[in-house]
Amino acid sequence: MSAVKPDYTRALDWKHGRVDMSYGSGGRAMAQLISDLFAAEFDNPYLAQGNDGAVLPPANGRLVMSCDSHVVSPLFFAGGDIGCLSVHGTINDVAMMGAQPLYLAASFILEEGFPLADLKRIVESMAKASREAGVPIVTGDTKVVEQGKGDGVFITTTGVGVLREDVTLSGNMARPGDRILLSGAIGDHGMAVLSQREGLTFDAPIVSDTAALHGLVAAMLDSGAALRCLRDPTRGGLATTLNEIAKQSGVGMMLQESAIAVNQPVAAACEFLGLDPLYVANEGKLIAICAPQDAERLLTAMRAHPLGAESSIIGEVVADAHGFVQMTTRLGGRRVVDWLAGEQLPRIC
Numbered sequence: 001m002s003a004v005k006p007d008y009t010r011a012l013d014w015k016h017g018r019v020d021m022s023y024g025s026g027g028r029a030m031a032q033l034i035s036d037l038f039a040a041e042f043d044n045p046y047l048a049q050g051n052d053g054a055v056l057p058p059a060n061g062r063l064v065m066s067c068d069s070h071v072v073s074p075l076f077f078a079g080g081d082i083g084c085l086s087v088h089g090t091i092n093d094v095a096m097m098g099a100q101p102l103y104l105a106a107s108f109i110l111e112e113g114f115p116l117a118d119l120k121r122i123v124e125s126m127a128k129a130s131r132e133a134g135v136p137i138v139t140g141d142t143k144v145v146e147q148g149k150g151d152g153v154f155i156t157t158t159g160v161g162v163l164r165e166d167v168t169l170s171g172n173m174a175r176p177g178d179r180i181l182l183s184g185a186i187g188d189h190g191m192a193v194l195s196q197r198e199g200l201t202f203d204a205p206i207v208s209d210t211a212a213l214h215g216l217v218a219a220m221l222d223s224g225a226a227l228r229c230l231r232d233p234t235r236g237g238l239a240t241t242l243n244e245i246a247k248q249s250g251v252g253m254m255l256q257e258s259a260i261a262v263n264q265p266v267a268a269a270c271e272f273l274g275l276d277p278l279y280v281a282n283e284g285k286l287i288a289i290c291a292p293q294d295a296e297r298l299l300t301a302m303r304a305h306p307l308g309a310e311s312s313i314i315g316e317v318v319a320d321a322h323g324f325v326q327m328t329t330r331l332g333g334r335r336v337v338d339w340l341a342g343e344q345l346p347r348i349c
Helices: 028-041 082-095 116-133 188-198 214-222 237-249 264-273 292-303
Strands: 062-070 099-111 137-145 153-163 179-182 227-231 252-256 287-290 312-318 325-328 334-336
Touching (some): 028 116, 028 137, 082 099, 179 292, 188 264, 287 292, 292 312
Parallel strands (some): 252 325
Antiparallel strands (some): 179 287, 252 312
């Protein structure tokens, strides 16, 4: 992206205009779109360099990089949109490694005919999320495909962060006896998107939990607790994420259903649609696995942060050569929380 604003003869029609193939041609129209929209909204000294890449200052520590593509449908939903989601999602992926996110890159695939008003709304949302998180978008790219060859807009974001010297977190570090913590109620994002997609209404609104979690992670690291692993349970939800960690670490897990919070509207919607909230996506929650002696200290630190106020200890890691994730139900029974054969809710992020 270039922040240099050429002198064009016509202004973009934000109210009625639509993306056409010239916006991806590399010519004057594309330069105007980049200048008047992307560079204007994402404005920062690195983007303002106006080159094919951003020259960044040296980082003091190990670098972490993550990349994520966003294809959520619909593009706008209660509590968010594809714009803020693309920022939060990549920031969180970097943060789950224990790193402080520093910079973002953003790449857009636009479909011919997409309303400029909607594109502007999405970019403004991204810019707001980026500013609030303190993680600037420093470079990017834009391409346009023919009408019918895309679905409005797809966004790919890449994040770079720096890791503290004494921090190493990984999915293969869980050990029997470790405690499993969850930062709040599950299923809000997935059900917010699904209800919007299907035109469903409920007595109480369901709003996405999309949020940047690096501030919460920093507070958790500052607590001094012996953290083994952090994950944000996005696609596949809590159940899939815990199965992934169990497989990586060669352990089992035992959960307590009574400790896993599900907001009542989400629970009711899942029951109505025949869905299990354990498998529904989240975009503003995290799972933490820590040494047993530090679980209460970590829980206190999490609850002191606004994004972790409803945190709880939901189970523990156990020795199990089969790597099963199991759960003690509210009725005192036991069930296996297995992998799903496929995706319960496609295009949820």
